[in-house]
Amino acid sequence: MITKILIANRGEIACRIMRTARKMGIATVAVYSEADAKALHVEMADEAVLIGPAQASESYLKVDAILDAAKRTGADAIHPGYGFLSENPDFVERVEKAGLIFIGPSAKAIRAMGLKDAAKALMEKANVPVVPGYHGEAQELVVLAGKANEIGFPVLIKARAGGGGKGMRKVDHQADFPAALSSARREAKASFGDDRVLVEKYVTTPRHIEIQVFGDKHGNVVHLFERDCSAQRRHQKVIEEAPAPGMPDEMRAAMGEAAVQAARAINYSGAGTVEFIVDASEGLKPDRFWFMEMNTRLQVEHPVTELITGLDLVEWQIRVASGEPLPLAQSELAINGHAVEARIYAEDAGKGFLPAVGRLVHLKFPDGDIRVDAGVRAGDEITPFYDPMIAKVIAHGKTRAEALGKLAGALGRTEIAGTVTNTAFLAKLCRDADFAAGRLDTGLIDRNLASLSVIEAAPDAIAALAVLAASGMIPAHAAADDAANAIGPFEIWGAPRRRVVLENGGEALNYQVERCGANHWRVSGSGLETGTLNLEAVSSAGADWAFRADGVSRRCRVAQSATSVAVFYEGLTHQFGKPLGKRSDDLAAGGDQVISAMPGIVKHVLVEAGQSVKSGDPVVIMEAMKMEMTLTAPRDGVVDEVMVAVGAQVTDGVSLVTLMAAAEAA
Numbered sequence: 001m002i003t004k005i006l007i008a009n010r011g012e013i014a015c016r017i018m019r020t021a022r023k024m025g026i027a028t029v030a031v032y033s034e035a036d037a038k039a040l041h042v043e044m045a046d047e048a049v050l051i052g053p054a055q056a057s058e059s060y061l062k063v064d065a066i067l068d069a070a071k072r073t074g075a076d077a078i079h080p081g082y083g084f085l086s087e088n089p090d091f092v093e094r095v096e097k098a099g100l101i102f103i104g105p106s107a108k109a110i111r112a113m114g115l116k117d118a119a120k121a122l123m124e125k126a127n128v129p130v131v132p133g134y135h136g137e138a139q140e141l142v143v144l145a146g147k148a149n150e151i152g153f154p155v156l157i158k159a160r161a162g163g164g165g166k167g168m169r170k171v172d173h174q175a176d177f178p179a180a181l182s183s184a185r186r187e188a189k190a191s192f193g194d195d196r197v198l199v200e201k202y203v204t205t206p207r208h209i210e211i212q213v214f215g216d217k218h219g220n221v222v223h224l225f226e227r228d229c230s231a232q233r234r235h236q237k238v239i240e241e242a243p244a245p246g247m248p249d250e251m252r253a254a255m256g257e258a259a260v261q262a263a264r265a266i267n268y269s270g271a272g273t274v275e276f277i278v279d280a281s282e283g284l285k286p287d288r289f290w291f292m293e294m295n296t297r298l299q300v301e302h303p304v305t306e307l308i309t310g311l312d313l314v315e316w317q318i319r320v321a322s323g324e325p326l327p328l329a330q331s332e333l334a335i336n337g338h339a340v341e342a343r344i345y346a347e348d349a350g351k352g353f354l355p356a357v358g359r360l361v362h363l364k365f366p367d368g369d370i371r372v373d374a375g376v377r378a379g380d381e382i383t384p385f386y387d388p389m390i391a392k393v394i395a396h397g398k399t400r401a402e403a404l405g406k407l408a409g410a411l412g413r414t415e416i417a418g419t420v421t422n423t424a425f426l427a428k429l430c431r432d433a434d435f436a437a438g439r440l441d442t443g444l445i446d447r448n449l450a451s452l453s454v455i456e457a458a459p460d461a462i463a464a465l466a467v468l469a470a471s472g473m474i475p476a477h478a479a480a481d482d483a484a485n486a487i488g489p490f491e492i493w494g495a496p497r498r499r500v501v502l503e504n505g506g507e508a509l510n511y512q513v514e515r516c517g518a519n520h521w522r523v524s525g526s527g528l529e530t531g532t533l534n535l536e537a538v539s540s541a542g543a544d545w546a547f548r549a550d551g552v553s554r555r556c557r558v559a560q561s562a563t564s565v566a567v568f569y570e571g572l573t574h575q576f577g578k579p580l581g582k583r584s585d586d587l588a589a590g591g592d593q594v595i596s597a598m599p600g601i602v603k604h605v606l607v608e609a610g611q612s613v614k615s616g617d618p619v620v621i622m623e624a625m626k627m628e629m630t631l632t633a634p635r636d637g638v639v640d641e642v643m644v645a646v647g648a649q650v651t652d653g654v655s656l657v658t659l660m661a662a663a664e665a666a
Helices: 011-023 040-044 063-073 089-097 107-114 116-125 141-151 174-192 249-265 302-309 313-321 400-412 423-431 449-453 460-471 584-588
Strands: 004-007 027-033 047-052 077-079 155-159 169-171 197-201 206-215 221-233 236-242 270-279 289-295 338-345 362-364 370-374 389-397 415-417 497-504 507-517 520-525 532-541 544-549 552-560 564-569 572-577 593-595 600-605 618-624 627-632 637-642 655-659
Touching: 004 011, 004 063, 011 027, 011 040, 011 313, 011 370, 011 389, 027 040, 027 063, 047 063, 063 089, 077 313, 089 107, 107 116, 107 289, 116 197, 116 249, 116 289, 141 155, 141 174, 141 197, 155 174, 169 174, 174 197, 174 600, 174 627, 206 249, 206 313, 221 249, 221 302, 236 302, 236 423, 249 270, 249 289, 270 313, 302 313, 302 338, 302 370, 302 389, 338 400, 338 423, 370 400, 389 400, 400 423, 415 552, 415 564, 415 572, 423 449, 423 572, 460 497, 460 507, 460 520, 460 532, 460 544, 460 552, 460 564, 460 572, 618 655
Parallel strands: 004 027, 004 077, 027 047
Antiparallel strands: 155 169, 155 197, 206 221, 206 270, 221 236, 236 338, 270 289, 338 389, 362 415, 370 389, 497 507, 497 572, 507 520, 520 532, 532 544, 544 552, 552 564, 564 572, 593 655, 600 618, 618 627, 637 655
């Protein structure tokens, strides 16, 4: 039996593996980069080893450093988690050559499924249905464009290596194919070191349904039913659930058998996921699904399978890697209820879901019958070096409606301050009429993006309370009837008052707070629709606040730091920045500039000084948090200066390109 596991990963999956190892009496070793020195997974492990700088290429992807850490700590097995080295067959071979157990499939199985074109050829031989497309070796534009014409538009360009939507582009028209191919190749090269692609028919009403499979070293293979991952944005899964809504028993059996066939074809051992694309244009039918790819690792969404089966998949992984047979046969597996998972990310739904960074100055997850898998705590920092996922929130219920209701409520009770998140977007998606009714496909989010991503403006009463909290004129634990505690700074002429500047939506707004009597305050400023609002009977006990405005009593929670104040009210988070002396005209500057929205690397500069541009023209292409972003001209004009070069590492808020003033351009 394995006695000590080194986890070659970080964040929530490292913490997740440690919880199961601890339950099984197995010691754990964490590896960490300099950026993760104080991370939760480092604190949870029995031992921890520093393996390099913040960049993943210099730490979490350094095989020699990981193997050295295992040797130094006496680990006898390595669990790769997901991402990083989890599907790298060379890593598996190095692990086994070092005399260690790799908790996952064989290098041969990973290679068989690692390249999408070769995998699909293998699946065709195993009689697993495959999406029509071109999976050949030729990569010339003329060949790929010709094949796309033969298949018929729309088509999907996909990187032959990797996954997660990287290097994937939908192309609706022949004229758009060359640019989409170039973009897909660039992203594939940056993400996987391989810019080769395949071209497939795009299914117009697609659902993404995957089957969890498990094999052992004794030739046994089972499936643990399906997960529906159709709620996607940019080919990235947003909400996953099990079982799939509307799945007929006949189709479940057919998909499960196809997935088991796929695993048997490569003598698979361990946890894996066989992903299928399903044509849902006429409902779910057993002859309308096709193999897409197989992920030869544990999936991010594995908790929903655990909740409907009552199993611990990490424990199964460890037992299978130790040489034990599968704990259960197919006939012993059953579905119990429904489970739904949402991924909370540091990202800005109002700005095209750009990944965000920041310190988590306040973090509170929901109590009750809710599972939360997280790898961070209050005070931790979301950095630009790794995936910006904060946590996974998973709900289980007897029915899908019950599970969705629990998840939406849990998201509304999640409190995160210090960075922008997608929690409001996720809660809206749970309550979307089509999604709630199970009328979903991979285009659902894009069709409803405007309504799902709209940023709810803070009501005047909440904005005024944020201003009052930021003023410092109400100390913590001030009771509503405690007039002495409510007295702010003394002024010899008139009542105590203070000016406050808060940033909202990139604009610095000026307010004034005035104490009009015991627990009676007047807040005024341009950020209030009414211009002025009276707050009464204000009390605070740490983060819990109570107040009355316009005759309505409200309770909410408030969290603030030196740089921000957040109010959590009715399931929404309203965050305001403290500009620390910035003037509003400074914050509004940028109409003549192309500014980096977040830290990243400049991949392409598409303009030069003196060049004319139109509003919306692409100017700079950046890569940040494994995602390619195109920055565009803010207006018509002439480029004055290009201030960065290809390869430059820039922080957020940096001016990359400037435009001439209108008078100069004329």
